[in-house]
Structure formats: C-alpha cells, structure tokens
Amino acid sequence: MTSALQQSYGGVDAENESIKRTKILLLGTRRSGKTSILQVLFKDLPPKQTFYLEPTMRVTRHTFDTIIPLEIWDSPGNVTADTLGSPLSHFSTVIFVIDIRDLYQQPVAKLVEFVVAAFQASQNIDFEVFVHKAEKLQEDDKYENFRQIHERVIDRLADEWPEFEQVPLNFYLTSVYDHTLQDAFSRVVHKVIDSLPYLEGLLNIFCSNTSCPKAFLFDIRSKLYVATDASPVDQVTHNLCCDYLQMLNSFGPLYKSNATSNPRTAVFSPTQATSPDESSSTPTISSSSSPPSSPPKPIVFPSAAASLTPSQPGTTLTYHLITPHLALLALLPTTVYEMRRGLVEWNVVWFREGVREIWEVEKERSVADSVIS
Amino acid sequence: MGASGSGKTSMRSMIFSNNPASLTSRLGATIDVEQNHVRFLDDLILNLWDCGGQDAFMDSYLSAQRATIFSHVGVLIYVFDVESREMTKDLEYYHDCLLGLSQFSKDASVFLLVHKMDLVRESERTAVLHRKTAELEKASGDITVRVHGTSIYDETLYKAWSSIVNTLIPNVRNLSKHLRIFAEACNATEVILFERTTFLVIATSSGHSDQTVDPLAPHALDTKRYERTSELIKAFKQSCSRLREEFHSLEMELADFTAVLDEMTKNTYILVVVHDPTIETAAIRMNIRIARRKFEELQGDSLVS
Numbered sequence: 002m003t004s005a006l007q008q009s010y011g012g013v014d015a016e017n018e019s020i021k022r023t024k025i026l027l028l029g030t031r032r033s034g035k036t037s038i039l040q041v042l043f044k045d046l047p048p049k050q051t052f053y054l055e056p057t058m059r060v061t062r063h064t065f066d067t068i069i070p071l072e073i074w075d076s077p078g079n080v081t082a083d084t085l086g087s088p089l090s091h092f093s094t095v096i097f098v099i100d101i102r103d104l105y106q107q108p109v110a111k112l113v114e115f116v117v118a119a120f121q122a123s124q125n126i127d128f129e130v131f132v133h134k135a136e137k138l139q140e141d142d143k144y145e146n147f148r149q150i151h152e153r154v155i156d157r158l159a160d161e162w163p164e165f166e167q168v169p170l171n172f173y174l175t176s177v178y179d180h181t182l183q184d185a186f187s188r189v190v191h192k193v194i195d196s197l198p199y200l201e202g203l204l205n206i207f208c209s210n211t212s213c214p215k216a217f218l219f220d221i222r223s224k225l226y227v228a229t230d231a232s233p234v235d236q237v238t239h240n241l242c243c244d245y246l247q248m249l250n251s252f253g254p255l256y257k258s259n260a261t262s263n264p265r266t267a268v269f270s271p272t273q274a275t276s277p278d279e280s281s282s283t284p285t286i287s288s289s290s291s292p293p294s295s296p297p298k299p300i301v302f303p304s305a306a307a308s309l310t311p312s313q314p315g316t317t318l319t320y321h322l323i324t325p326h327l328a329l330l331a332l333l334p335t336t337v338y339e340m341r342r343g344l345v346e347w348n349v350v351w352f353r354e355g356v357r358e359i360w361e362v363e364k365e366r367s368v369a370d371s372v373i374s
Numbered sequence: 375m376g377a378s379g380s381g382k383t384s385m386r387s388m389i390f391s392n393n394p395a396s397l398t399s400r401l402g403a404t405i406d407v408e409q410n411h412v413r414f415l416d417d418l419i420l421n422l423w424d425c426g427g428q429d430a431f432m433d434s435y436l437s438a439q440r441a442t443i444f445s446h447v448g449v450l451i452y453v454f455d456v457e458s459r460e461m462t463k464d465l466e467y468y469h470d471c472l473l474g475l476s477q478f479s480k481d482a483s484v485f486l487l488v489h490k491m492d493l494v495r496e497s498e499r500t501a502v503l504h505r506k507t508a509e510l511e512k513a514s515g516d517i518t519v520r521v522h523g524t525s526i527y528d529e530t531l532y533k534a535w536s537s538i539v540n541t542l543i544p545n546v547r548n549l550s551k552h553l554r555i556f557a558e559a560c561n562a563t564e565v566i567l568f569e570r571t572t573f574l575v576i577a578t579s580s581g582h583s584d585q586t587v588d589p590l591a592p593h594a595l596d597t598k599r600y601e602r603t604s605e606l607i608k609a610f611k612q613s614c615s616r617l618r619e620e621f622h623s624l625e626m627e628l629a630d631f632t633a634v635l636d637e638m639t640k641n642t643y644i645l646v647v648v649h650d651p652t653i654e655t656a657a658i659r660m661n662i663r664i665a666r667r668k669f670e671e672l673q674g675d676s677l678v679s
Contacts, residue, residue, distance in 0.1 A: 049527070237616060237617050238617070240613060240616065240617075241613050241614065241616075241617050241619075244609065244610055244613035245610065245613075248606045248607075248609065248610045249626065249628070251602065251606055252603075252606060252626065252628065252633070253628050253629065253630065255598075255599040255602055255603065256563070256564070256599060256630065256631045256633065256647045256649075257630050257631075304626075304627050305624070305625060305626035305627065305628065306624070306625050307610075307621070307622075307623070307624040307625075308622045308623050308624075309614055309617075309619040309620060309621060309622055315622075316619060
C-alpha cells in the first residue's frame with residue numbers, strides 16, 4: 002500500500018513550503034465565474050452574493066486541506082501560459098471555466114490554446130471543462146448549448162492538433178445555485194487523490210456490511226465528497242446529502258455551549274456495542290477479534306441521523322464525523338438503523354480507523370515530499 | 375395588505391405552501407382578494423385574505439367593499455416595500471386601512487412588515503429599520519403596532535410570522551409552562567414547539583426569560599435560533615420532498631449539544647436541546663413519547679377555550 006502511495010505527482014514544488022500541495026489551476030475568460038466557484042465552495046459565500054464579487058486582477062492562490070492538501074490557483078481572465086508565474090507542468094489539474102452562453106470563437110479559441118499548451122508541457126495534466134452558469138438558461142437550451150460547446154471545442158482541437166485524440170477532456174455542466182458544482186469539483190478532486198481506491202474499498206465494505214445503498218465521505222465545509230462507494234452517484238441523493246450537511250453545519254452554532262470544559266469527549270468503544278448473537282452477521286467482527294489497536298485519545302463523536310418516511314422501508318440518513326474535516330454520510334434502511342444501531346456504529350469505528358490511517362500516511366507523505374524537493 | 379408588488383403573495387406562498395424563495399418571481403399579481411383557509415394546528419383555521427395591492431383594488435376595498443374587508447379581522451398585516459418610491463401614497467392607504475379597521479374590528483392587532491430587507495446593504499439594515507419603524511409608528515398614531523423587517527431570503531420572515539401566529543393562539547402561556555416542565559424532566563436547556571406544516575414557532579420553554587438576557591448563562595444560545603431553526607428545517611424538508619421522501623425526525627449529537635426533533639402531536643413538532651453529554655437521544659425520545667398524550671390533551675383544551 003505504501004509503495005503505491007509514494008508515487009509522485011510529477012510536479013515539483015517551486016516554493017519552500019512546509020508541505021507539498023497538489024495544485025489545481027482555474028482558467029477562463031473574464032466574468033466566466035472562476036472566483037465565484039472558489040468563494041462558494043471554500044469560503045461559504047452565499048450564491049446570491051457572487052454577483053458582487055470584484056474581478057480578479059492577479060493570480061491568487063487558495064489553500065484547501067482535505068484528505069490531501071490542495072492549492073487552487075485563481076487567475077484573471079487575460080492570463081496566458083507565460084504570465085501565469087509558474088509552468089503549466091506544475092499543475093496536476095487545469096479547470097477551464099466557460100460561460101454557457103459563450104458559444105463564440107474567443108473563449109473556445111482560448112480554451113483550445115490552453116489545452117495544447119498544457120499537453121505540450123506535460124502528459125499528466127487532467128484537463129477539465131466546467132460549462133458554467135447553467136442556471137441562466139432553460140432546461141432544453143442548457144443541454145443544447147452544452148452539446149454545442151463540447152462539439153466546437155472538439156472540432157477545433159482536431160483542426161489545431163491532430164493527435165488530440167489522446168487528450169482526455171472532461172466536460173461538466175455546473176452552476177453555483179445548485180449542487181452540480183460540488184459534484185463536478187468532487188469528481189475533479191478524485192483524480193488527484195492517489196489513495197482513492199483504498200477509501201472506496203473501505204466505503205464498499207461499509208455499505209455491504211450495513212446493507213446501505215449509498216455512502217459518501219464528505220468534506221464538511223466545502224461539501225465536496227472525497228470518495229463514495231461503487232454504486233453510481235444519483236444526482237438527487239447527492240443533493241439531499243449536500244443539503245443535509247449544510248443544515249447540520251448551520252445548526253451547530255445556534256445552540257452553542259459556554260461551558261469551557263466538557264467538549265463532547267464520549268470515548269466510543271466498539272466492544273460495548275456488540276452482542277454475541279448478532280456478531281455473525283458482520284464479517285468485520287469475525288475476521289478480527291480485537292478492537293482497533295490503539296483507541297487514540299478521547300474521540301470526539303459528533304453524529305446525527307434524520308429519518309425519512311416515504312413508504313414502508315424508510316430511509317435514515319446518518320452522519321458520523323470521521324476526521325476533523327471529513328464526515329461519513331450514509332443512507333441506511335431505517336429498520337437496519339433502529340434494530341442494529343450498535344453494529345452500524347461498530348462498522349463506523351472500523352471505517353474511521355481505516356480512513357485515519359490513510360489520512361496519516363497522506364500527511365506524512367506531503368511533508369516528506371516537500372523535504373525532498 | 376400592502377402596495378402592489380410589495381411581496382404579500384410571495385410571503386404567503388413561502389410560509390403556507392412550502393415554495394422555495396427562488397420560485398416567488400414566477401408569481402403573478404393578485405387580482406382582488408384571494409382567500410385561503412389554512413389549517414393551523416389542526417383545529418385552528420386561519421382565514422387568510424391576500425388582498426391585491428393595485429390602486430384600483432385598494433380604492434374599492436376602502437369604499438364599496440369596506441364592510442366585508444374590515445369586519446372580523448383578527449390581525450392586519452400591512453406590508454411595506456423597503457425601497458418603495460411612493461411612500462407617501464403607501465402611508466395614505468395605510469392610514470385609510472387603519473380607519474376602516476377601527477370602524478369594524480376594534481380589537482385587531484396590527485403588524486407592519488418592512489419587506490424586501492435583502493435589498494438593503496447588510497451594514498445599513500438596522501439603521502434603515504429604525505428609521506422606518508419611527509416613521510410608521512408616527513403614521514399609525516395611537517394604535518399599537520408591531521414592526522418587523524423581513525426578507526424571504528433569510529430567517530426574519532419566520533420570526534415575524536411566528537410572532538403574528540403567536541397572538542392568534544390562545545393559551546400560549548399554558549403551553550410554554552408545560553414545555554418548561556417537560557424541559558426539566560429531560561434535563562434540557564431548551565424545548566421548542568413547532569407547527570407541523572409551516573414550522574413556525576408556537577411556544578418555547580424559555581419564553582419568560584427573553585427580556586432578561588443573562589450574560590452569565592451557561593449556554594450562548596443564538597438570539598435568532600428559533601427563526602433559523604424554522605428556516606433550516608423547512609429548507610431540508612424541501613430537499614427531502616424533491617426526493618419524494620418525507621422528513622420524519624432528526625437527532626443530532628454535535629460537538630456542543632444533543633438535539634432531538636420529533637413529532638409531538640399530530641400537528642406539532644418538538645425540538646429538545648440538551649447540553650449534558652451523558653444524556654442519550656433514546657432517553658429523550660422516550661420522554662417525548664410519554665409526554666405525547668398530555669400535549670394532545672393540552673392542545674385540545676387550548677383550542678376549545
């Protein structure tokens with residue numbers, strides 16, 4: 002596992018930072034919505050307020066720590082590959098933001114120019130296109146414009162650069178007013194997380210053990226999901242999870258406690274939750290009889306559950322904090338949650354142990370990498 | 375009531391029909407009077423008259439329909455657009471409405487909503503509201519009015535409507551007394567009772583201590599917490615309904631507190647907030663289950679009287 006994790010990104014850090022960050026570059030024409038995207042995702046700006054944002058005049062960097070440390074570069078509309086201040090090969094991902102109403106030559110030409118520049122600089126860059134401001138158009142026009150932009154870019158690329166076929170170019174339809182932006186950005190981030198298969202493996206195990214149809218590992222503040230299980234992501238479920246997370250986030254500060262002492266330090270020991278007759282139903286327990294090796298420090302254990310009742314089976318939406326930044330959101334059948342709550346929590350604890358280990362390794366690695374460079 | 379385009383129907387659709395704020399721009403102008411019967415707390419039926427605000431309608435309310443409009447009014451809600459360009463005209467109509475009210479239903483309470491506060495810059499909001507309040511209080515003479523600044527984009531709307539509804543429910547005091555007893559039984563910091571469909575606040579356990587804010591209180595409770603809770607739950611209910619699911623209950627064990635939101639009676643929801651980390655959510659749920667019958671009875675009483 003560690004050998005696989007030690008693959009390098011190919012980019013070398015120019016500055017002497019204490020940790021090495023994976024870099025993501027945001028490009029796009031003037032007023033295409035680059036800064037809005039950043040502010041809404043990472044600074045909790047309400048989407049309505051993005052209207053008042055000042056245009057970005059110079060390249061700015063934003064750092065963002067999730068399971069891996071990221072550095073996101075925001076650029077002004079008139080930037081070129083030369084004025085960027087850093088060679089394109091240093092970035093693992095380039096996101097080009099294009100206004101959905103911009104069907105014309107100029108933005109498309111600029112996009113193509115950057116695609117060519119990026120792939121001449123390095124073969125390892127992921128190039129993503131966000132067709133942004135989808136909310137400005139009606140449903141039908143939206144898909145029509147999206148298709149047209151896609152087509153034009155591909156055509157033009159074929160003219161400019163015949164070998165473009167090797168270029169994996171991904172298009173997403175996004176808007177700050179719904180959760181399509183979070184979904185698209187999550188998918189972009191997935192590509193730069195080297196430990197993603199392990200996280201997904203953990204989620205798959207969790208899902209099969211708890212007969213859970215869908216589980217996400219969310220970054221709490223940005224509402225990006227770092228990983229999910231193998232079943233396809235359904236837009237509606239994703240929206241619901243985002244809304245749920247947002248609600249919990251805003252609930253927190255409403256009923257704060259002034260008491261300086263006891264912040265919730267309920268140590269959660271998995272042994273108490275199991276009863277012998279149920280243990281046969283989860284393979285996790287039978288495979289390893291000892292509880293997670295070192296119950297680390299007092300574990301803060303914020304969790305929440307919302308039950309929804311459409312018809313008979315019923316769904317419970319659970320939330321468990323895994324690391325200070327990440328939370329597990331799972332859709333569980335209400336019967337499972339109510340009858341087997343202890344077992345669900347036991348599985349959560351194992352899941353958390355796994356994620357924490359990966360998180361620790363990633364942290365060490367980013368520090369180690371920066372020392373090498 | 376209020377001038378044309380001041381946002382009366384938008385508000386109504388948000389509170390009583392569960393529409394999101396973004397859809398209010400699609401609402402058309404109200405023609406004449408739209409009457410709505412809203413079942414609030416099951417047995418209490420609110421008869422909501424949404425009056426179209428165009429001048430022609432206003433004139434007819436004040437003359438030909440005067441007796442119909444102003445008889446048996448429990449509450450007059452007059453909406454002012456904060457950015458109104460014709461304030462003098464608005465005030466004139468408002469004044470006429472007050473006259474009509476004093477003629478046909480003397481006991482009605484009057485609520486003035488300074489609406490669309492979201493158009494005012496955040497830093498200037500309190501100042502603007504102060505100025506408006508002074509202006510409106512002067513205009514209404516010796517009638518006691520309550521002024522609220524509201525916006526459909528934040529929690530102020532719920533605050534205003536909660537206080538409006540509060541004046542209509544008999545026995546609120548009795549309810550909050552029982553909520554206090556219940557809070558003590560649960561060792562809860564606060565217990566809040568919500569109406570089921572609108573999620574407006576009906577009563578709280580700490581209703582009495584609102585005036586005396588104790589700086590040494592052990593818990594820093596946000597002053598806007600009731601409205602914010604209404605707003606948050608309502609937004610979440612909407613996203614559930616998009617999935618064709620129905621929100622049922624919620625329990626949270628967050629860093630600072632434990633909270634359980636569950637059905638109380640068939641038309642109310644209760645939120646119990648506990649700061650003691652040793653109390654399990656299951657225990658709170660059981661208390662709620664036990665208290666359910668008592669509250670059904672109470673509610674029955676309060677509505678019959």
